[in-house]
Amino acid sequence: MGNTYFQFKQFLIHQDKAAMKVCTDSCVFGAWVAQSANPSPKTILDIGSGTGLLSLMLAQHFGQSEIHALEIEPSAILQSQQNFQNATFSKQLQLFPISIQDFSNSTDRKYDVVICNPPFFSAHLLSDKEKNNIAKHNNTLSPSALSLSASKLMNQESEFWLLIPTSASKEYISCFENNGLFLNECVEVFHNHTKPSFRLIIKFSKLNNNSLLNYKFIIQNQDGTYTNSFVELLKKYYLNL
Secondary structure (H helix, E strand, O other): OOOOEEEEOOOEEEOOOOOOOOOHHHHHHHHHHHHHOOOOOOEEEEEOOOOOHHHHHHHHHOOOOEEEEEOOOHHHHHHHHHHHHHOOOHHHEEEEOOOHHHHHHHOOOOOOEEEEOOOOEOOOOOOOOHHHHHHHEOOOOOHHHHHHHHHHOOOOOOEEEEEEEHHHHHHHHHHHHHOOOEEEEEEEEEOOOOOOOOEEEEEEEOOOOOOOEEEEEEOEOOOOOEOHHHHHHHOOOEOOO
16 A cells, blocks of 8 residues: 655645545646746646645745635545645645636636646546546546636636646647637656657647647656656655655
8 A cells, every 4th residue: 555645845745535646747747837837927726636736836836826726526625625734835825625617607817827637537437436536537527628617717828737648639639729728838748768658748828829849758767767857857846856
């Protein structure tokens, strides 16, 4: 059985209640957004906070930002609240137990940076554990619903950052463009040099500048050690880097 917590340099993630545990690709995602997004966002929105990992990574990096997190699964709500309250930068963080669909229909607020690691399994058998289904399957948050709701919370300068499986890219990109959000940046994430990419970090905005930035990011060398790129990206967060 794995640890019920994950210790970072500046915060601790308890993960005994949430279905989605801390994983490497989520950490890469949070760190990439921190280094690549608008350098001084006043407001950040985390859609589907889970353990609260992404919100906490961004709170560490953006010390002056106000960060709102949304979550609907009861166990994950408790987990995010616990991890937010225990963090030294807890005053930056506020959790809303509401869906992105309802939230976007109930506020006129716009966010400088929106971030989401969505549930993305659509053709897989459902678990008998409801919290796993909410966290991992897109029955409650389809690409179309996500893009429509996100667009309501963005202005022309806002950035929407998304982590998805490489195999789902066409569906997400099509749905986002249909709702007026255009692909500006794409990062292919690889386990190592020999395997195909398994995740994409993609940035959308309302600006269609016809200039797409493409990057490749490799997590491990062939001997199983972390690449220099990984170490540089995560050394602010991981204890042993």
